[in-house]
Amino acid sequence: MLRTVLLVIGLILLAVAAGLYSAGEKVPALYVFAQGALLTIAMLWEPWRYRRAIVDSPPPGFTPTAERYEDPGSGRHVTVYIKAATGERAYVAEKTVAGG
Numbered sequence: 863m864l865r866t867v868l869l870v871i872g873l874i875l876l877a878v879a880a881g882l883y884s885a886g887e888k889v890p891a892l893y894v895f896a897q898g899a900l901l902t903i904a905m906l907w908e909p910w911r912y913r914r915a916i917v918d919s920p921p922p923g924f925t926p927t928a929e930r931y932e933d934p935g936s937g938r939h940v941t942v943y944i945k946a947a948t949g950e951r952a953y954v955a956e957k958t959v960a961g962g
Contacts, residue, residue, distance in 0.1 A: 865905055872901035916940055916953045924952050 875898025882891035924943035939956040
């Protein structure tokens with residue numbers, strides 16, 4: 863929700879910058895355009911950059927941690943694995959057992 867609100871604010875700032883520019887106010891338009899462009903780009907880039915890829919099996923060299931959670935997007939149970947040498951984390955979907 864917050865991301866959507868900030869994206870709308872960024873787009874409004876871009877529209878205000880266009881209005882200022884068309885009114886001949888070039889310096890304020892540039893300032894408002896820079897803020898709107900930065901906010902819009904950040905809100906579009908953030909979900910792509912920070913998404914977690916959930917895989918079905920751990921990569922080589924990773925060991926499981928005690929951290930487990932239910933992924934809110936897919937509803938799957940996820941175990942976090944870590945590669946001790948680099949600190950890299952991997953998110954692995956737990957296998958479900960048929961018959962409960």
